[in-house]
Amino acid sequence: MTRTAGVSGLAVGLATAGGLLLFSGLKGVSIPDAVRGVLSTGQLPAPAPSATPVSTTSGAPLANGGASGSPIADAALKYQGKVPYKWGGADPSGWDCSGFVTWVLHHDLGYNLPSNTHTVCMQFYGWSGASKVTTPMVVQPGDLVVWPSHMGIAVSSTEMISAENPHSGTKVDTFQNGGPVPYSTPTFMRVHTNPFVAGG
16 A cells, blocks of 8 residues: 655644644634634634723723722722733632632622632523623623623623733723624623522
8 A cells, every 4th residue: 555645634733723822822812712713704813902991881990990889890800900811710820711700709709609619601601699681781890791601790881801811811891802702792690799699
């Protein structure tokens, strides 16, 4: 049997994976978002946008821990620009989006979550400590902004703070710019006021 010289499928797969990793690190796009972009459109997603001004619906600045009127949003804002993104991380040495929200809700505010170590995005959909906001126009600071693969905490009716990606770390951005690529409408969850609600 004769073999012809060629490129193996494994080599192509490794080269593609390496390219996605390099693109993610250089352009500030998370690896899952890069993969989703390639699979859904056949193209790499746009680089992460630069930071946008942070404001409440009244226009008062919220930068670096300013008052939002919500204990949840205020607890989250104190980490703005201070904690790096780390996939799977769940403490201030480095965290991913759901690790960040878990830390703020459980460690800082005492909420009982499905996992007090690291509740993942999908678990928040069924958490008994929050209820779905049915009208996006009434999103308030402190509401959870949840997609199946990403999440954050609303700081205004149009912005959230999240552990966005390895390039940006923990930052405030609009729902659209800070959400997954390609963008889809998130589910908004209003957290109950009693911090000792049983986990879902």
